[in-house]
Amino acid sequence: MHSRFILLTLLATSTASAHVSLSSGPAAANKSQKITFGVGHGCDMAGTEIDTYRVRIDIPAGITSVRAFTSDFGKPRLIKTNGTLVAIEWQKPLADLQAEDFQYYEITLRAKVGDVPFSQIKWDVHQTCRTTAGVEVTVDWTEAPGGTGNTSPMLTVVPARTTGWNKYTMPAAIPAAIIPLYFADALIVWRGTSAYSSNPNTAAMIGSTPGVTPLDGDLAANDELWVRY
Amino acid sequence: MRAALFMLALTACGDNRATKPVDAGVDTSPLAPCLDRPDELPRPPSTQLPCELLPPGFAP
Numbered sequence: 233m234h235s236r237f238i239l240l241t242l243l244a245t246s247t248a249s250a251h252v253s254l255s256s257g258p259a260a261a262n263k264s265q266k267i268t269f270g271v272g273h274g275c276d277m278a279g280t281e282i283d284t285y286r287v288r289i290d291i292p293a294g295i296t297s298v299r300a301f302t303s304d305f306g307k308p309r310l311i312k313t314n315g316t317l318v319a320i321e322w323q324k325p326l327a328d329l330q331a332e333d334f335q336y337y338e339i340t341l342r343a344k345v346g347d348v349p350f351s352q353i354k355w356d357v358h359q360t361c362r363t364t365a366g367v368e369v370t371v372d373w374t375e376a377p378g379g380t381g382n383t384s385p386m387l388t389v390v391p392a393r394t395t396g397w398n399k400y401t402m403p404a405a406i407p408a409a410i411i412p413l414y415f416a417d418a419l420i421v422w423r424g425t426s427a428y429s430s431n432p433n434t435a436a437m438i439g440s441t442p443g444v445t446p447l448d449g450d451l452a453a454n455d456e457l458w459v460r461y
Numbered sequence: 462m463r464a465a466l467f468m469l470a471l472t473a474c475g476d477n478r479a480t481k482p483v484d485a486g487v488d489t490s491p492l493a494p495c496l497d498r499p500d501e502l503p504r505p506p507s508t509q510l511p512c513e514l515l516p517p518g519f520a521p
Contacts, residue, residue: 440509458516
């Protein structure tokens with residue numbers, strides 16, 4: 233160990249200045265697909281922004297067939313407990329550590345998401361930053377939405393679809409407020425004669441078409457929807 | 462006799478017009494990309510949902 237480098241790991245008292253996010257967008261239920269995380273900023277340590285050195289992603293329940301990509305941080309390292317994959321970690325070579333925090337990083341894995349459409353999967357991420365002097369700080373992105381800490385990236389799971397009309401039966405109720413979360417890229421969503429579209433022009437047409445009402449209430453379990461993509 | 466009847470049939474069914482009729486289903490205008498014919502692009506109505514956004518079996 234170099235004496236001039238003092239490796240000091242601080243507890244998660246520091247904060248990262250921005251979210252570790254899911255940059256790949258919603259995932260399709262019951263399919264294998266790429267899931268990409270974006271690391272927009274490093275960590276704040278006593279008012280100084282420092283570069284991200286290591287990222288560990290915990291594998292949530294219901295995620296299977298995980299394959300990790302080599303990322304901006306280099307090759308992945310699998311972390312297993314009793315033979316079961318529980319996390320993947322990427323750590324960049326010290327030579328790649330930046331003296332300042334100015335990079336955007338992406339980390340990708342391929343995994344199969346369970347058959348749980350209209351749900352969100354919480355991914356806990358642990359971001360470790362390091363100064364060129366060897367001081368490390370770890371920020372845990374493990375808080376559920378609505379908490380006061382660093383919120384975990386949430387993977388929105390949508391039903392598998394094909395271009396054109398798709399008919400879905402809601403597996404569970406969802407509140408009106410999060411309908412846009414699951415249908416952001418749909419041309420239009422119908423329940424009976426009520427319709428929703430994230431496109432403001434289409435939404436205006438919904439409001440002015442005789443016999444059609446805006447779909448602005450909660451969706452109930454077993455509701456049948458026609459969705460056009 | 463049989464040959465005379467055959468000739469009569471040919472005369473009765475023949476096409477005496479000088480030019481053949483134009484098939485109404487064929488667009489004889491020269492091909493051009495859509496961007497060169499913006500007025501012909503399908504457009505939604507200004508206030509109501511176009512029919513392609515109504516779901517199968519829709520009945521208000």
